[in-house]
Amino acid sequence: MFIVAAIGFIMGAVIGSFLNVVVWRVPRGMSLVRPPSTCPKCGHRIRPWENIPIISWLCLGGRCSSCHLPISWKYPAGEAAVGLLYALISVRVWQAALPLSTLIGWWWFAGTILSLARIDFEHGIIPNLVTYTSMIAAAVLAVAFPFSRPTVLLTHDPQFGGILIGKFLDKILDSGLPQDLAPRLAGLTDCLTGLLLGALILWIVYYFGGKALALWRKQRNRTDLPEEAIGRGDIKMLAMTGAFLGPDAVIYLLAGGTLLGFIGALIMLRNPKQRKDGTLSQVPFAPFFAIPALIWVAVGNWFYILFRICSNEF
């Protein structure tokens, strides 16, 4: 098990190094490939040996080798965080004897959600590049490796969801379609149902929330209220989540994220920040959503974990 965790950690640190680049460059509209990484302070080009996750930062004492100015702790911390997540996910997949292909989807999802949380926290946006690319990846994976989705492999296990459309997926799997077609169709169905459900729920919140805010702005003359109840990026983030984890996860994770977000908003709104256009800035949702989402893939269905703790079944 130690080896499984170690391999997961190394993979996570390497991917985390790339995700650091995503978190820095994508919200700034920069290309992910060009130019090569440089020190943001002196422009010194990072050599390959200075780019080994975590280790390089420690060896360089957290300073640029050229200008000796400090390099943010966020880089090694980001790499270590993804490393830890990937290690947990690897151990879980290994212990539950799930197919190894499960790792691809869960690693991708965990890395993406963590990056979105960081971007949303710092910039208040959720980039389309990240959400759309991930939705496509989830659909391709669902067709290529349908049994990498626990929702298709174990249709009625509450640890992975499978309540909403488990029976329907069973019907597809037992439909008598050719052996290599039925699972792919079930995988794609699970992926698209999750995607559409996620998009639909938050689109409804977006639409009616916007109407309510417009009414409020007009009647109470509150021009400082934002125009949108939630960001459009949040809709795509939940759709992407459904694409990877299926429709049940959408409900559980939205509930968990909303609960945490509500508590977070109460704290943050004590001294609300104003944006440049004078409207109040919204509370970023992705950091709160990321917590139940990451628990879901790294440990298990957060709702069942809580339930088992409360009923003393541990």
Ligand SMILES: [Zn+2]
């Ligand atoms: Zn430098």
